[in-house]
Amino acid sequence: MTYRIAVIAGDGIGPEVIAEGIKAIEALTTLQEKGIQFEFVHLPWGCEYYLREGRMMPEDGMDVLREFDAIYLGAVGYPGVPDHVSLWDLLLIIRKQFDQYINLRPIRLLNGAPTVLKEGTVDNIQMTFIRENTEGEYAGAGEWLYRGQPQEVALQTGVFSRHGTERVMRYAFELARREKKTLTSISKGNALQYSMVFWDELFEEIAKDYPDVTTYSYLVDAAAMHMINDPGRFEIVVTSNLFGDIMTDIGAAIAGGMGLAAGANINPERAFPSMFEPVHGSAPDIAGQGKANPLAAIWSASQMLDHFDLTDEGAVLIQAIEHLLVEGEVLTPDLGGDGSTSEVGNRIAQLIQTIQQSN
Ligand code: NAD
Ligand code: IPM
Ligand code: MN
Numbered sequence: 015m016t017y018r019i020a021v022i023a024g025d026g027i028g029p030e031v032i033a034e035g036i037k038a039i040e041a042l043t044t045l046q047e048k049g050i051q052f053e054f055v056h057l058p059w060g061c062e063y064y065l066r067e068g069r070m071m072p073e074d075g076m077d078v079l080r081e082f083d084a085i086y087l088g089a090v091g092y093p094g095v096p097d098h099v100s101l102w103d104l105l106l107i108i109r110k111q112f113d114q115y116i117n118l119r120p121i122r123l124l125n126g127a128p129t130v131l132k133e134g135t136v137d138n139i140q141m142t143f144i145r146e147n148t149e150g151e152y153a154g155a156g157e158w159l160y161r162g163q164p165q166e167v168a169l170q171t172g173v174f175s176r177h178g179t180e181r182v183m184r185y186a187f188e189l190a191r192r193e194k195k196t197l198t199s200i201s202k203g204n205a206l207q208y209s210m211v212f213w214d215e216l217f218e219e220i221a222k223d224y225p226d227v228t229t230y231s232y233l234v235d236a237a238a239m240h241m242i243n244d245p246g247r248f249e250i251v252v253t254s255n256l257f258g259d260i261m262t263d264i265g266a267a268i269a270g271g272m273g274l275a276a277g278a279n280i281n282p283e284r285a286f287p288s289m290f291e292p293v294h295g296s297a298p299d300i301a302g303q304g305k306a307n308p309l310a311a312i313w314s315a316s317q318m319l320d321h322f323d324l325t326d327e328g329a330v331l332i333q334a335i336e337h338l339l340v341e342g343e344v345l346t347p348d349l350g351g352d353g354s355t356s357e358v359g360n361r362i363a364q365l366i367q368t369i370q371q372s373n
Contacts, residue, residue, distance in 0.1 A: 019054050019086050021036070025092040027089060034358065034359030035315040038315055042327050042331075042370065043370050059071040083287060088291070088292070089296040115149075116144060117147035122139060123136050123140075128350070141250070141265065142249070144182060145261075146179070146258065151256035182252060183216060187220060187221070187223070199251075200233075241268065262277070262293055272297075273346060273349065274307065276313030280321065312335060313331070315331060330369050330370060344357050
């Protein structure tokens with residue numbers, strides 16, 4: 015069995031961290047024993063491609079991607095190309111057109127990882143965020159009025175369909191039921207009297223189908239405060255596209271930093287390839303210096319293995335990350351070390367082999 019993976023390493027530190035994620039998967043000897051192969055096909059798309067070709071990916075790019083089992087993406091966006099152009103023509107269009115409506119972002123403090131919270135522990139920072147990933151505030155709907163004139167106005171419309179909202183909530187309820195966890199909805203019905211009132215109504219309606227799942231509902235501003243003061247109250251969380259974007263960066267800050275924040279963009283029906291990518295961006299401030307932490311990209315690779323039901327191998331990657339954090343000898347500067355991106359990746363590959371031998 016061969017899994018064919020489209021690799022869009024992208025911009026800035028994207029290629030640096032993705033190389034280490036691939037190294038980690040290639041270090042998994044049990045895959046070879048099971049006769050499973052990963053074929054990585056590198057697609058050189060992104061901002062450099064744009065500056066040459068005038069577009070972020072070829073015209074038939076989506077057709078090319080459709081043939082793969084998954085997409086492994088580094089980061090998109092770099093100074094020189096407007097962000098709304100680079101992101102909408104590559105990352106956001108893939109999430110939307112491939113109906114990757116689940117953005118699964120673990121916010122778990124691993125053993126050995128730092129947290130900015132005084133009271134933060136591996137026991138009380140154990141969340142899974144499910145961010146709606148195809149519509150909401152990111153629907154791409156809006157218009158300019160009186161553009162360029164003194165009275166100009168920008169309209170950006172949030173789109174919350176019953177179908178789109180229900181399916182992400184049901185996915186979250188199913189996960190909470192399976193894992194016997196609580197489910198928290200984060201919204202803003204006090205101010206957003208259409209979209210978020212609808213969100214809250216649907217959450218209550220669907221909750222009736224899951225009487226076994228304990229639910230909570232918070233306004234996003236209060237939720238942001240609780241994430242810092244009392245993270246232990248969150249287990250599974252479901253929220254809208256923009257709120258999920260912001261809340262998961264807070265999550266990154268409390269669970270080891272951007273260098274440890276992983277994410278998966280999933281189409282649960284498997285009608286299209288899913289996409290695995292760290293939460294962070296291209297980090298122009300450290301790009302090209304070997305300083306980028308590859309652990310988020312490696313954790314995202316672990317999510318890709320889980321997606322293929324290779325959960326033992328996915329768990330080995332997480333164990334290797336934890337081992338590396340606990341021993342603390344080879345770490346990138348964001349975690350207080352002086353190791354390089356590839357030194358961390360090499361140590362992870364060694365640890366993977368040791369862990370697999372002892373299993
Ligand atoms: P960023 O995530 O690139 O960087 C924010 C800060 O975190 C920087 O100080 C950076 O050095 C640090 N950081 C990020 N990842 C790190 C890692 N792996 N190791 C160590 N430090 C790390 O966010 P930004 O600066 O707001 O955005 C830069 C560009 O990336 C923009 O064009 C933005 O639109 C884009 N972006 C893309 C994605 C994506 O492709 N998924 C996500 C976020 C931002
Ligand atoms: C993320 C990023 C993207 C988002 C940007 C780059 C469009 O911040 O994946 O969190 O907002 O979804
Ligand atoms: Mn973000």
